[in-house]
Amino acid sequence: MLDTAVMQHAETTAGADHPIKIAIAGLDFFYGRFQALRNVSLNVCERQITAFIGPSGCGKSTFLRALNRMNDVIEGARTQGRVLLDGEDIYAPDVDVVALRRRVGMVFQRPNPFPMSIFDNVAFGPRIHGFARGAELEDLVERSLTRAALWDEVKDILRQSAFSLSGGQQQRLCIARVLAVDPEVVLMDEPCSALDPISTLRIEELMNELKENYTIVIVTHNMQQAARVSHVTGFFLHGELIELGPSAKMFTQPDDKRTEDYITGRFG
Amino acid sequence: MTSAPRRTRSRVWEAKRKAANGTMWIVACTATVAAVIPLVVILYYVAAHGLPALNIAFFTQLPKPPGETGGGMANAIVGTLVLVGLASAIGLPIGILGGVYLAEFGNNRFGWGVRFAADVLAGVPSIVIGILVWVIVVVPMHSFSALAGGVALGIMMIPTVMRTTEELVRLVPLSQREAALSLGATQWRTVFKVVLLAAKGGIITGVLLAVARIAGETAPLLLTTLGNSFWSTRLDRPIASLPLQIFQYAISPWDDWHAKAWAASLLLVLLITVLSIAARYVTRGRLRAVR
Numbered sequence: 001m002l003d004t005a006v007m008q009h010a011e012t013t014a015g016a017d018h019p020i021k022i023a024i025a026g027l028d029f030f031y032g033r034f035q036a037l038r039n040v041s042l043n044v045c046e047r048q049i050t051a052f053i054g055p056s057g058c059g060k061s062t063f064l065r066a067l068n069r070m071n072d073v074i075e076g077a078r079t080q081g082r083v084l085l086d087g088e089d090i091y092a093p094d095v096d097v098v099a100l101r102r103r104v105g106m107v108f109q110r111p112n113p114f115p116m117s118i119f120d121n122v123a124f125g126p127r128i129h130g131f132a133r134g135a136e137l138e139d140l141v142e143r144s145l146t147r148a149a150l151w152d153e154v155k156d157i158l159r160q161s162a163f164s165l166s167g168g169q170q171q172r173l174c175i176a177r178v179l180a181v182d183p184e185v186v187l188m189d190e191p192c193s194a195l196d197p198i199s200t201l202r203i204e205e206l207m208n209e210l211k212e213n214y215t216i217v218i219v220t221h222n223m224q225q226a227a228r229v230s231h232v233t234g235f236f237l238h239g240e241l242i243e244l245g246p247s248a249k250m251f252t253q254p255d256d257k258r259t260e261d262y263i264t265g266r267f268g
Numbered sequence: 269m270t271s272a273p274r275r276t277r278s279r280v281w282e283a284k285r286k287a288a289n290g291t292m293w294i295v296a297c298t299a300t301v302a303a304v305i306p307l308v309v310i311l312y313y314v315a316a317h318g319l320p321a322l323n324i325a326f327f328t329q330l331p332k333p334p335g336e337t338g339g340g341m342a343n344a345i346v347g348t349l350v351l352v353g354l355a356s357a358i359g360l361p362i363g364i365l366g367g368v369y370l371a372e373f374g375n376n377r378f379g380w381g382v383r384f385a386a387d388v389l390a391g392v393p394s395i396v397i398g399i400l401v402w403v404i405v406v407v408p409m410h411s412f413s414a415l416a417g418g419v420a421l422g423i424m425m426i427p428t429v430m431r432t433t434e435e436l437v438r439l440v441p442l443s444q445r446e447a448a449l450s451l452g453a454t455q456w457r458t459v460f461k462v463v464l465l466a467a468k469g470g471i472i473t474g475v476l477l478a479v480a481r482i483a484g485e486t487a488p489l490l491l492t493t494l495g496n497s498f499w500s501t502r503l504d505r506p507i508a509s510l511p512l513q514i515f516q517y518a519i520s521p522w523d524d525w526h527a528k529a530w531a532a533s534l535l536l537v538l539l540i541t542v543l544s545i546a547a548r549y550v551t552r553g554r555l556r557a558v559r
Binding site for chain 1: 441445451454
């Protein structure tokens, strides 16, 4: 049933405008003996926002972190199955994880700026990858901050510590920091859960603008957020992808009873 | 009324409680004052005896021959700086890199062993370290030397710096590492550009305290640098230092030398106080930055 859902979804959304960016097939993930993901298969389309919802501990964050191999850091973690980015398996033995993470950036739940100036935070990625310096780097930092809708607020205080910013500004700084390495995909792990409603709104507007150029995958606790911003929504439960479909349909007439129960607030 | 006797009992009980509280408060205060008394006395004596002898000549001139008055300790001041510099050059890289290793990769039997060794080394009497360095550096070189003193003091710095670095690197939140890794930083870049930066304030504090500790060490220097009454900055020759000069002058029979020993003591105490205050200041800045 899942396969047919994926197929339908692929038919309805994948097209010339939005080709498949990431194809996930039969993904299993284990923390030691605990299986956190069970046979997850789906496609993420280019320049769209794909959202994942589900109760705590359902594996949605684990799934997100599997897409840029951030799970590698965890001891005792094991991944099976395939994740194809532009048709190439990111879990193949010869894959350069550093290069992969440059293409697939990540924004975390809590803003995590480095203990440096605002400028140095954004410049961190370009510097370590050595693709800009001097005036070029300054341009790149300005462009990234502008794209993250933060430039006007910080242009006069670029040399100040990133910790002097508010939580919402810090999160946009983290987004700017990711954009500065020019990724193709941006993964967002509950990016607004530590923010107030106004900052949340700003980040959502930002996602809307970013989707013109980037493929965005977001995990969220907030179903209204998923409904507002995403094209496609997937529902995770106990490590399984229960249902995936166009967001409009998911939140009005889901196919699966469990999805309906979750969305209508009967559990979770 | 049934409540009357109970009230009496509670009044007695209350009085006892108050008395116990007051007694403990007095005891604790006395202990605290007792802890501070030695420091105050030391500062007073060192200042009272040392200040009169602390003049320009003390900083600029070399020691006069035994028995003659005048002269200074320029060679010992420079010698102490040279020794601290050498010790830092040896102890800091090993201590900091070792600490990073223990924090990042040290969750195995080897790491456990190193940690244990560092803790033991921290407790080894400094004279024993002096003997060790005498055997492995002084004897093969056929000479006491500044280098040997630097090695001895450097060894003494390693455990403090290593354990401090480890603790502080461990305190850096995982989110910082994840942020760097997710931007495509390699592990060593993550550690050196982000984690160490986040832990910088605390590590500097640990380093300053380690320097303050070794700056006043005397015992290992007796067996390694020997001391020197003349001007020398050669690393392969005996070198003067403040603690050794204090030792020599204090046990001499001349009043002028006694006064100079006090002055040198005052200088050492000031140096160590400045380092400690600097350490505090750096830590304060760190706490403010993290909030």
